[in-house]
Amino acid sequence: MEEKLYTRKPLTIGQKVERIRMFKGIKQEYLASKLGISQPQVSKIEQQEEIEEALLKQIADILGVTPDVIKSFDEDKIMQVINHQYNIYNNEIKDNATNNFVFNPIEKIAELYERLLASEREKNELLKR
Template sequence: METPTKSGKTHIGRKISRIREIRGIKQDFLAVELGVSQQTISKIEQSEEVEEATLEKIAGVLGVSAEAIKNFNEDAILSIISNTFTSNDSSTINAINMQCTFNPLDKVVELYERLLASEREKMEILKNGNQ
């Protein structure tokens, strides 16, 4: 889903927006990190072009390079995912649909009881050692 504009150039603002969304970053967070308002981020994401210095700062917050933003191509990413995330066995499906066969709270209680028992043993050793 390349984002060309009428002038034939790619829309850098849309690429920033899409990468931000993929990374799970909100405009507010990006704004705080860059020391600007959320409205400024919105304007940047609507801009066809972004100044190189600003692009570098945004790239740093997004955890990618400025070049990665410029060359971002959602079609390529979707193609890679669809071509690599296939499995003829059920291991992948089982990993995704994992259901706990135990109650996590029971495990916490079990660990707590073991910790208490260990502490009691330590106390007994200390009491016997001091006598």
């Protein structure tokens, strides 16, 4: 029995624009207003295989990225970053080289701050006496 592997078609430039726009939480209407076009025209742009370089530069500026970021956008890499950030926020930071858990610097800062507060409270109590 022959096993078929699912391979995803590469995203078109228009689809990459759409994904970046969505990741940034920007609506088509906003992009349209900044470009001076209608929302349906933005929708058509996001369906195109290629986008003219000047228009791509305008879109990139509005999205806060470079045209190269749009051209080289890779959804799989983005998902890896998102998963990594999810792990950080859930205190599951791993050192990818050794797969060992490492400390979370934010937790250490919070811990030091709490100790500082406790020390200040102690000082205040001593001064009150």
